[in-house]
Each structure stands twice: as structure tokens, then as C-alpha cells.
Amino acid sequence: xxxxxxxxxxxxxxxxxxxxxxxxxxxxxxxxxxxxxxxxxxxxxxxxxxxxxxxxxxxxxxxxxxxxxxxxxxxxxxxxxxxxxxxxxxxxxxxxxxxxxxxxxxxxxxxxxxxxxxxxxxxxxxxxxxxxxxxxxxxxxxxxxxxxxxxxxxxxxxxxxxxxxxxxxxxxxxxxxxxxxxxxxxxxxxxxxxxxxxxxxxxxxxxxxxxxxxxxxxxxxxxxxxxxxxxxxxxxxxxxxxxxxxxxxxxxxxxxxxxxxxxxxxxxxxxxxxxxxxxxxxxxxxxxxxxxxxxxxxxxxxxxxxxxxxxxxxxxxxxxxxxxxxxxxxxxxxxxxxxxxxxxxxxxxxxxxxxxxxxxxxxxxxxxxxxxxxxxxxxxxxxxxxxxxxxxxxxxxxxxxxxxxxxxxxxxxxxxxxxxxxxxxxxxxxxxxxxxxxxxxxxxxxxxxxxxxxxxxxxxxxxxxxxxxxxxxxxxxxxxxxxxxxxxxxxxxxxxxxxxxxxx
Amino acid sequence: xxxxxxxxxxxxxxxxxxxxxxxxxxxxxxxxxxxxxxxxxxxxxxxxxxxxxxxxxxxxxxxxxxxxxxxxxxxxxxxxxxxxxxxxxxxxxxxxxxxxxxxxxxxxxxxxxxxxxxxxxxxxxxxxxxxxxxxxxxxxxxxxxxxxxxxxxxxxxxxxxxxxxxxx
Numbered sequence: 001x002x003x004x005x006x007x008x009x010x011x012x013x014x015x016x017x018x019x020x021x022x023x024x025x026x027x028x029x030x031x032x033x034x035x036x037x038x039x040x041x042x043x044x045x046x047x048x049x050x051x052x053x054x055x056x057x058x059x060x061x062x063x064x065x066x067x068x069x070x071x072x073x074x075x076x077x078x079x080x081x082x083x084x085x086x087x088x089x090x091x092x093x094x095x096x097x098x099x100x101x102x103x104x105x106x107x108x109x110x111x112x113x114x115x116x117x118x119x120x121x122x123x124x125x126x127x128x129x130x131x132x133x134x135x136x137x138x139x140x141x142x143x144x145x146x147x148x149x150x151x152x153x154x155x156x157x158x159x160x161x162x163x164x165x166x167x168x169x170x171x172x173x174x175x176x177x178x179x180x181x182x183x184x185x186x187x188x189x190x191x192x193x194x195x196x197x198x199x200x201x202x203x204x205x206x207x208x209x210x211x212x213x214x215x216x217x218x219x220x221x222x223x224x225x226x227x228x229x230x231x232x233x234x235x236x237x238x239x240x241x242x243x244x245x246x247x248x249x250x251x252x253x254x255x256x257x258x259x260x261x262x263x264x265x266x267x268x269x270x271x272x273x274x275x276x277x278x279x280x281x282x283x284x285x286x287x288x289x290x291x292x293x294x295x296x297x298x299x300x301x302x303x304x305x306x307x308x309x310x311x312x313x314x315x316x317x318x319x320x321x322x323x324x325x326x327x328x329x330x331x332x333x334x335x336x337x338x339x340x341x342x343x344x345x346x347x348x349x350x351x352x353x354x355x356x357x358x359x360x361x362x363x364x365x366x367x368x369x370x371x372x373x374x375x376x377x378x379x380x381x382x383x384x385x386x387x388x389x390x391x392x393x394x395x396x397x398x399x400x401x402x403x404x405x406x407x408x409x410x411x412x413x414x415x416x417x418x419x420x421x422x423x424x425x426x427x428x429x430x431x432x433x434x435x436x437x438x439x440x441x442x443x444x445x446x447x448x449x450x451x452x453x454x455x456x457x458x459x460x461x462x463x464x465x466x467x468x469x470x471x472x473x474x475x476x477x478x479x480x481x482x483x484x485x486x487x488x489x490x491x492x493x494x495x496x497x498x499x500x501x502x503x504x
Numbered sequence: 505x506x507x508x509x510x511x512x513x514x515x516x517x518x519x520x521x522x523x524x525x526x527x528x529x530x531x532x533x534x535x536x537x538x539x540x541x542x543x544x545x546x547x548x549x550x551x552x553x554x555x556x557x558x559x560x561x562x563x564x565x566x567x568x569x570x571x572x573x574x575x576x577x578x579x580x581x582x583x584x585x586x587x588x589x590x591x592x593x594x595x596x597x598x599x600x601x602x603x604x605x606x607x608x609x610x611x612x613x614x615x616x617x618x619x620x621x622x623x624x625x626x627x628x629x630x631x632x633x634x635x636x637x638x639x640x641x642x643x644x645x646x647x648x649x650x651x652x653x654x655x656x657x658x659x660x661x662x663x664x665x666x667x668x669x670x671x672x
Contacts, residue, residue, distance in 0.1 A: 008648075015655060022662070068648040110666045117659045124652060133649045140656045147663035162667070 007067035007074050007127070009055065010048035010082050011120045017044025018116035025109030034108035038097045041112040045093060045119065049086035052079050070191060071130040076484040080330055081126035081257045087462075088250040088337050089119045094459035095345040096242040099353060111151060115246070118144030122254035129265075131180045131190040134258055138176065138222070141254060142169050145247045149239040152353070161238025168221065168231045176218025182211035183266075192266040200269055212267050212274050216281070219262075222255035225311040226284040233292075236304035241355065244300065245344030248307045249337040256314060256333055264322045278318045279411060285312030286418040293425045297359045302425060303343065306384060309422060310336050313399050316415050320402035323485050328402040330481035335383075335391030335470045342463030343380040346373050349452055349460075360429055365437030373452070374433045376460055381426045383467050386419055391470030398478075509550055517543035530581045534572045541565040555635045 005012065021037050028034065056079040059065060065074040093115060100108040121140025128134050146169060150162025184190050186207035187198025199208045221228040236244045263274055289309030296302040314336075317328035350366070350373055351357035357366075367374040383390035396419060400412040452460070470477060520539035527533045541564045549557035584590075642650055 019658075069645040071645070071648045107666050107669070110662055114659065114662060114666075117655060117662070120655060121659075128648075130646075130649070132646060133652070136649050136652050136656055140652070140659055143656065143659050143663060147659075147666055150667055153667070 003065060004067045006055065006058065007065050007072045008124075009051040010086065011123045011127075013044055013048040013051055014116045014120045014123070017041060017048075018113040018120070020044075021109060021113040021116065025113075028109070034100065034112070035097055037109045037112050038093060041116055042090060042093045042097075044116060045086050045090045048119075048123075049083055049090065052082035052086060055079055055082075066129075070193070071133050072127050073129045074127055076480070077257070077261075077326070077330075078127035080481060080484045081253055082123050084253055084334055084337060085119055085122045085126070085250050087466075088246060088253070088341055089115055091341050091345065091459045091462055092242050092246040094455040094462075095245070095348055096240075097455045098453045099240070099242055099348060111148070114144045114148055118148070118246075119250065122250055125254040126257040129192045129261070131183065131192065131195075131262075135173075135177060135180060137254070138258070139173065141251050142173060142222070145243075145251055148243045148247065149235055151240050151243065152238070155238070157234075157238035158240075159238075161235040164231055165235045172218050172221030172228065174218075175214050175221075179211045179214030179216075179218060182207050182214060186211060192261060195266040196268065199267060208267065208270060209273055212263075212270055213277065215262055216259075216274065216277055219255045219259045220281055223252045223259070223311045223314075224285075224308050225281045225315060226288040226308055229285065229288065229308045229311075232308055233296075233301045233304040236307075237298060237300050240353070241300070241344050241348040241351070244303075245341040245348075248303075248344070249333075249340055252307075252311065253333045253337060256329055259318070260326055260329060263318065264325065268322075275319055278315055279408070282312045282315035282319070282411060283414055285309060285315060286415055287312075290418045290421040290425075294421065296425070297361070299347065299358065299360060299363065299429060302360070302429070303340070306422065306426075307340065309418060310340075312418070313396060313415055316408075316411050317399040317402045319408045319411060320406040323482065324402040324405055326485045327478065327482045328398040330484060331470075331474070331478060332395035332399050334477060334481075335395035335467070338391050338463050338466035338470060339380045339383040342460065342467060343377060343384070345456065345459050345463060346377040346380065349373055349456055350377075360432050363429060363432045364435060366432075367434045368437075376464055378430055378433060379464060380467065381430055383471070385423050385426045389468070389471045391467045391474075393471055394474045395470075506550055509546065513543040513546040513550075517547070528583045530576045530584070531573065534569065534576055537572070538565055538569050541569065553634065555638050 021040055024037060055074050059075060118141050121137045124137030125134050146162055146166040149165050150158050152158040180190055183195050186202045186204050187195050189195060189198060202208060224232040286309050289305050289312060293302050293305035296305060314329050314332050318325050383392035386392040386396040400415050403412045517540050520536045523536040524533045527536060541560060545557045545560040548560060
């Protein structure tokens with residue numbers, strides 16, 4: 001196989017899967033179940049995950065793969081994110097197989113295809129070292145998620161979610177593109193290695209600073225960091241639950257990957273400038289996210305604010321030295337993906353397509369009716385709080401200790417204080433789950449127990465197992481992510497040796 | 505000859521832009537925008553950017569303007585009403601525009617030395633046409649982004665079908 005094809009193998013498989021799904025969709029009679037297409041998508045996603053793993057073997061044997069005139073670079077860093085994105089999309093597909101059976105959605109085939117295409121875009125974002133390619137990947141992933149957000153057609157909140165996400169998202173993408181253009185203006189190139197070399201000798205450093213700021217704004221929107229977070233609650237509320245699980249983790253993981261590559265590989269010489277912006281973003285996201293979540297009554301909105309806060313925690317890790325920052329950010333992204341996708345899969349199972357259960361009040365006494373699902377939701381919420389023996393604990397632990405290592409103790413203290421605030425609203429949901437219903441409303445709410453089907457059970461098991469494993473044996477993943485430091489570092493950035501994170 | 509073309513189309517662009525602002529019917533404004541786009545295309549061409557000029561005509565004057573006019577026609581937009589807000593736009597807008605023009609011309613004139621000069625129609629003497637350079641870049645170093653754009657367009661079409669199709 002040629003190097004070029006090998007370098008984009010996971011993306012290639014996903015694109016072909018998406019196209020085959022689209023071609024096969026009209027062959028299935030209208031009104032028939034679209035489940036076979038879903039299984040096809042699952043197969044394709046699993047195959048692309050395996051392909052990413054195969055790439056890792058090649059990388060280990062022969063070193064980094066570069067292809068397409070140094071547009072694509074496959075290293076441990078990109079493989080990690082490829083695997084993460086493939087896993088998230090796989091779980092989302094499993095959870096949504098039966099989601100459409102109950103509803104009246106006639107375009108379930110397009111749903112599966114869009115998930116595949118979206119994953120392609122995110123994977124391209126993480127493996128490309130050319131900002132134009134990053135931009136196109138970002139657009140593919142964003143446009144797919146805009147459409148997926150509006151999939152509950154005919155409901156006002158769904159249209160609101162899709163149009164709001166689309167308008168604000170396009171606006172943010174324009175900022176990102178402007179940043180790329182300014183990079184090109186300052187250095188004459190859009191390739192990350194050339195930017196790093198060009199920015200050290202440029203005669204217009206102002207353009208470089210502006211470029212970093214613009215890119216930070218654009219990606220800050222994509223990861224829903226405050227003050228670019230305003231779209232998050234409305235979009236999460238209106239979008240279908242399995243899609244929210246996906247879009248609160250996979251596109252954010254890809255955006256964090258781009259941010260890590262851009263900040264540490266392309267603009268390390270401006271570290272003193274962008275670290276201030278990162279600090280502001282991190283503190284604002286943590287504070288606004290957690291304080292906002294306190295006031296929420298709707299569980300999906302609450303989780304939306306919690307995802308804003310999480311973006312803040314991950315940004316805290318960015319203040320550390322490159323190796324620590326990459327390791328801590330990657331680990332937290334993976335842990336957050338496991339627990340948040342899990343929480344949304346449970347929500348999908350509990351409230352179904354019509355989303356009858358919305359506010360925290362609706363969850364009162366649910367443990368009596370759906371003990372297993374409630375226990376799982378409780379477990380994911382405990383992990384989101386960050387209690388030991390869950391992935392969430394080690395995620396926060398590594399992020400904050402990375403900040404402490406680099407002398408940003410105050411940032412870690414702000415983060416810890418925020419985690420304390422976060423306890424409060426997660427526990428409110430928990431206590432609702434396990435308290436006796438005040439009135440007998442539960443009997444007439446339409447929680448006629450839908451059986452948890454095999455694919456959904458698989459999805460739940462996978463996320464719960466991942467959350468638990470990351471909490472008990474984090475070493476395996478941590479070793480992988482510590483190796484994953486992007487390899488395009490410039491020789492000019494000699495960081496002082498900092499103590500590396502040691503897994504417990 | 506070149507300088508005459510530059511002056512004619514430069515003036516035409518400015519006149520079109522002013523007409524765009526002062527017309528009260530959206531169709532007239534849209535048509536004057538076509539004039540601006542076309543004159544800009546000629547300016548690009550006279551500066552030696554043939555590809556940019558062609559793209560300007562095809563994409564902006566062609567596709568985007570047709571879309572604008574379709575929307576104006578479909579919405580059946582009538583003449584704009586003069587409201588209190590539009591008066592404020594006059595009061596704040598004209599000095600603002602003047603200030604920006606002054607600032608930009610000051611910056612360009614004061615940095616004339618660094619900016620250097622170009623020759624109108626200089627591309628005629630250049631041996632390599634920039635279309636061949638652009639196509640070379642597009643099909644070598646930027647091959648992958650070029651190809652992957654097809655997925656982007658496919659996703660956009662898929663989205664339009666999903667969101668606009670009537671539920672059966």
C-alpha cells in the first residue's frame with residue numbers, strides 16, 4: 001500500500017462507509033427499518049479504528065508517516081485521537097440504533113452517513129499539519145454536527161438548536177480562517193512547521209500575535225470555552241441525546257488536538273502571549289460553567305454547562321510544559337469522553353426520542369423504576385464530579401498537577417474550588433434519582449420501561465468499563481498519551497526539564 | 505492604456521459602491537453590487553491576477569449575485585423604509601467612513617517606501633503565468649485539501665436534503 005493511502009486509511013474507510021450507506025439507503029423500502037445501515041456504519045467505524053491501530057504499529061516500526069506533500073502526519077498523537085474519535089462514534093452509533101425505531105424519523109440512513117462523514121472530518125483535523133487541511137476537516141465536522149443537531153425535525157427546540165449552532169459556528173469558523181490568513185501573511189505559509197520557522201524571523205510579529213488570538217477564538221468556540229460558550233445550552237437542549245453525547249466529546253477532542261498542535265508546535269515562541277489568553281479562557285470557562293449549571297433545572301442544559309466547565313479544566317492543562325500539557329489534556333479528553341457519552345446514552349435510554357424526561361424533578365424516584373440505568377447514571381455523575389476510582393478523578397488530577405508543576409498553582413486552586421461547586425449540582429441530580437417521589441406523578445409519566453436493547457447495553461457497558469478502567473488502571477492510557485507528544489517541535493523551544501507526571 | 509483602464513474601472517467601482525448605498529430598492533442595490541464586482545475583477549486583472557479576476561466574475565458576479573437576486577425576488581422585498589435607525593446610520597456612518605478612508609490612505613501613503621511599486625499590466629512581460637502556478641500548487645502541495653473538499657460539499661448537500669425534505 002502506498003504511503004499516501006496508508007496515512008489516510010481510517011478516514012478513507014469512514015468516507016467509503018458513508019458513501020455506501022448513502023447509496024444503499026434508497027434500496028431499502030420506505031418505512032422499513034434502517035438498522036442494517038446502522039450496523040454497516042458500526043462495521044465501518046470499527047474498521048477505521050483498527051486501521052488507526054495498524055497505523056500505530058507502522059509508526060512504532062518505521063517512525064512518523066508523512067504523506068500528501070507533508071499535509072498529513074501520522075504519529076502517536078494523531079493515532080490516539082483517531083482511536084478516541086472512532087470509539088466515541090462507535091458508541092454513539094450503538095446507542096442510536098434503536099433510537100429511531102420508536103420515532104417517525106424517515107432519514108435514519110442519512111443520520112448514520114453524517115456520523116461517518118463527521119468522524120472523517122474530525123480525524124483529518126487531528127492528523128493534518130497544514131492549516132488549510134485542518135480548516136476543511138473542521139468544516140466537514142462542523143457542518144455534519146449542525147445538521148445532526150437539528151435531527152428532531154418539527155420541534156421548535158431542534159430548529160433553534162440547528163440554526164443557532166450553524167450561525168454562531170460559521171461566525172467562529174470565519175475567525176479561525178482569518179487566523180490562518182494572518183499566519184500566511186506573517187510567514188508566507190500555512191504549514192505548521194513552516195509557520196514555526198517563519199514566525200521566529202518574521203518582520204511583522206504583530207500579525208503572528210493576532211493570528212494566535214484569532215485561532216484561539218475560533219477553536220474556543222468549538223470547544224465551548226467561555227466567553228464563546230453561549231450556544232452550548234440551547235444546542236444541547238434541542239439536539240437528540242445520542243448526538244449531544246457525540247458532539248460534546250468528539251469534535252471537542254479534535255479541536256483540542258488542533259489547539260495542542262498549533263500552540264505547541266507552530267507558535268511556541270509566543271507562549272508568554274498565549275498563555276495569558278489560555279488562563280483567561282480557563283478561569284472564565286470553569287467559573288461560568290459551574291455557576292451557570294447551578295441555576296439549571298433541565299438535565300441536558302445542566303450537562304451543557306458542565307461541558308463548558310470541563311473545557312476550562314482541560315485548558316488548565318495547557319499552561320504546563322508541552323509534554324505535561326499533551327499528556328494531561330489527552331487523558332482528560334478521553335476520560336471525559338467515556339463518562340459524558342455514557343451519561344447521554346443513559347439519558348437516551350431513559351427518555352427516548354420524545355425526551356419526556358427533562359427537568360431534574362422528572363428524575364425523582366427514577367431509581368425505583370429503572371434501577372440499573374439509574375445506577376449507571378449515578379456512576380457517570382460521580383465520575384463527572386471527580387471522585388476517586390473513576391476516570392474523572394484522574395483527569396482532573398493530571399490536569400491540575402500539570403498546572404502546579406509549571407507554577408500555575410493559583411489556576412489549580414481555582415479549578416479545585418470550582419470542582420467543589422460542581423459537586424453541588426451533580427449531587428442534586430443524584431439525590432433526585434434516589435429519593436422517594438413526592439407525588440404519584442411517576443406512574444402517569446410515560447416511562448413505560450423500554451427494554452434496553454443489546455446494542456445499547458453494549459454501548460453502556462463499554463462506556464462504564466472505560467470510565468472505571470481509567471479510574472483504576474490509568475497507567476496504560478497515560479503511557480500512550482505521554483508518548484503522543486506531537487513531533488513537529490522546533491529546536492528553538494528548549495523547555496526546562498519539568499518533573500513528568502507519575503501515575504499512581 | 506493600462507492607467508486609463510485603472511482610472512475608469514476604479515471610478516466605476518466607487519460609483520457602484522455609492523449607488524449601492526443610496527438606492528432604496530434592494531434590486532437596484534444588488535445590481536450596483538454587480539457593477540462593483542465586475543470593476544474589481546478588471547482591477548485584479550490589470551494587476552496581473554488573472555485567476556483571481558476570473559474567480560471574481562464566476563463566483564461573486566455570477567453565483568453569489570444570482571443567489572442574492574433570487575432571495576430578493578422570492579421575499580418580494582419592497583422599498584426600504586426610512587426609520588429613526590437609518591438616520592442614525594447616516595449621522596454615524598458618514599464620518600466613520602471618512603475616518604477610515606483617511607486612516608487607510610495615511611497608512612498607505614506614509615509607508616509608500618516599504619510597500620514598493622508594481623507595474624500595471626506587468627504580468628504581460630512575466631514568463632510564468634500565475635494560473636499555471638496556482639494549478640501547480642493546487643494539484644501538488646494542496647492536493648489533499650482540494651480532494652477532501654468534495655466530502656465537504658457532499659455533506660452540505662446531504663444536510664440540505666435532510667433538513668429541507670418534507671416528512672412523509
